[in-house]
Amino acid sequence: MLLNLDCHSSTPLYRQIHDQISVLIDGGQLLPDQQLPPTRTLAQRLGVNRSTVVRAYSELAAAGYVASLSGSSVRVRQRLPFANRTAAAGWLQAGSPPSVAADSGGALPFDLATLAPDPRLAPVAEWRRALAQVLARRGAELLGYGEPQGDLRLRQWLADYLRRHRIDIDAEQLLLTNGAQQALDLILRWRIRPGDRVVVESPTYAQLLPLLAAVGADVVAVPMTVEGMDLARLSTVLAERKPVLVCTMPSFHNPTGITTSQSHRERLLALCDAAQVMVVEDGFVEEMKYAGPAVPPLKALDQHQSVVYVGTLSKVMGPGLRIGYVAAHPAVIHALTELSQQTSLGGAPLLQAAAWQFCRNGWFAAYLQRLHRHYRRRLQTLLRLLDAAALPGVCYQRPSGGYLLWLTLPNSKKSEDELVDALASAGVAVRGGRRFYPEPPATVALRLSIARLDEGQITTAAAILVSVLRQSLALSGELTYEHP
């Protein structure tokens, strides 16, 4: 067996040995059941450290090239030629694949589109320490399967946290999920059968709509007013359409940024309780409150346990950590836990435990404070510049928290796509409003997020935004004039 090692190559020596032997096996120069030289012999022959050969052999064994009988004798294994790629199977040829929803926001210099928090503020050092702490204490346990409902310590911390937000709950009434998205998916899969009616706000969280389609829900849209969901319309819908579920996002609504009043929440809940309809409250970024009195969540007013509350820690702590949760009646948590076990065997206990450590160390509260300071200033900057521009025909409300500002352009003669493209070619990414509507919207709208840009960048982005919108609206003005 002839091997040539290049000590100056960037490829590690063990890798060179591995690759050259695998080539000899692939090429048939080494035959099945043929024995490889013992590691010590080969190491001496090649003038390398024995551990280098051991590693090369172990990689070959893991790759199925050789059968390693606990290190002693190592033999080449029987193998087959590759399957060469030919025409796809008949069941595949029908139809081309659907495209994965592209999120191009990050590609442009000024990203007012993306909702995920600013990586420049990510608490990386804290997470590194939290992970090291829990791995040191509970490592072996945390690499194994977790508790069906999720890490008990984290659920206890969350229950404590929610109780301080007036949600009367204990760890048994919480289920940890792979982000709020999986929480919504589990709730709909458990509760909705094809044809069941589900009430959603219009506009609403765009990612809710494909989940509803997947379970075959019959979606009933109730328009958003400046106070939140149109309650007169809701009560008619409850009476006439007999929905089984109402989905709402009362705080920092995505996309409109609206936060409903306490009385609005009480009336909404009273209507749903009277109709005995389940309510899914998407807590979203409830924690991102910058000013004004704290309006308690619907779940805090929930006298009859009709509210299923969906929350998330990862949205602010780090969305990639995928730590959402459901707070609900034990019967609901029971059913959702079983479904979560069936469909994904639950979340990663290591991340859940590290999140607990992160919170336990007080880093969650401290990090929230930091985010609040930054995002409050960013939002104020954007609002100040838009106020100063006083664009005719552009409407928006002042959110009391969250990341979002929602612009509606009732008289725009330019289409949403034209506006989004004009802004994109000027370097500013925004979200067109259409995707947030369960049915075609009456008016053109744009969603702006302040999550990704600092105040300086927002200042520049806002200037571009203002000039592009002014042109478009001036133009539409002319058009109105030309065609009365």
Next chain:
Amino acid sequence: MLLNLDCHSSTPLYRQIHDQISVLIDGGQLLPDQQLPPTRTLAQRLGVNRSTVVRAYSELAAAGYVASLSGSSVRVRQRLPFANRTAAAGWLQAGSPPSVAADSGGALPFDLATLAPDPRLAPVAEWRRALAQVLARRGAELLGYGEPQGDLRLRQWLADYLRRHRIDIDAEQLLLTNGAQQALDLILRWRIRPGDRVVVESPTYAQLLPLLAAVGADVVAVPMTVEGMDLARLSTVLAERKPVLVCTMPSFHNPTGITTSQSHRERLLALCDAAQVMVVEDGFVEEMKYAGPAVPPLKALDQHQSVVYVGTLSKVMGPGLRIGYVAAHPAVIHALTELSQQTSLGGAPLLQAAAWQFCRNGWFAAYLQRLHRHYRRRLQTLLRLLDAAALPGVCYQRPSGGYLLWLTLPNSKKSEDELVDALASAGVAVRGGRRFYPEPPATVALRLSIARLDEGQITTAAAILVSVLRQSLALSGELTYEHP
């Protein structure tokens, strides 16, 4: 505002301040919009470090007790009374919750039931280092949302790894999932409509059955023979029942431990290709091969891309890490990626990146070697003791890998439950075979797993197993005699 701190308490000082102030707010001694003393003032008054008060205030703010206007002035917020828990909502009162499948294996002294690998072998130190390495290099990125298909480096490593197993694939044809379980769920949700026929082996992976039920599949059971799925029966089923999907686990089949031959795989694939039926190959613990020639996966023989391969890294690396994957035609990966985004926004990039680092450092190969040594010995020990006992009426095959040994007791007059209970009361946990059958089984069977017990424990457990089985079978012998 009167606070009393106990310096000798185990409760941290910041926490004592937080708790006492929140009590004052809850009790109404501190009223909405009332201002709290500045941090410096309170710190001096209490004789504590100012940072202690800052932390207490920031926790109060995060909990919604106070509104913190960037640290300067801190005010008590408006709040509501708790919702007291009364009767559950009408939509809840119908029916009691389903129970979450209990897995009591761990509770007994000798656990031959649990499949998850032995925590005593978990590569905790390696994982701590891998996590630290990737957090240091890509921390901020890894706390954010990941790529829709999962970490590119890990997919490239996997593609390389699979190519060495003769699966001709690149990173674009891979989707990372939250464990193999989510992979199966995504495939079924994408491919199966209510009423579609799906062929499964009988017995099969128990956790596959609820997934099939959830999508409304019409399950067609094809019995397992000692060579694997009964191909004569399969070809009849393909012709007469027109299934859209065939699920198979050709290596170290769960629960039977059977590994099919290359010719069996070729014939199974030829049948499915001729019928133009998609095949889901559950790779399960393919890596856990102890002896004999390496039989290539079905996917390696897949001339027409009709095989969707489901694999997992976490089953051996640490099941709690939830890192599974799908290898399939780009159109399939495309559709599954979209569904994964819709339903959970994908997996945790931090764990995927750390898994890549773990593999890249050569630790996966080394860890596999270690597991092989241990599990091979455990399996050999169990087989040696059962062989020596030569129990009449107990059949089993010698697996060439994996964790499982499948005992069938064709003539047992004792029921499965009686046997499982008898063993449990003697301290040995095993899995009854019934749960692995899509339809009531013809014979009593028990599944033994060697994953959790070392050789010493297996020796004791096997002794108990043998004596309990011998009693039962002797008894059933009498019964046969009494009732000819």
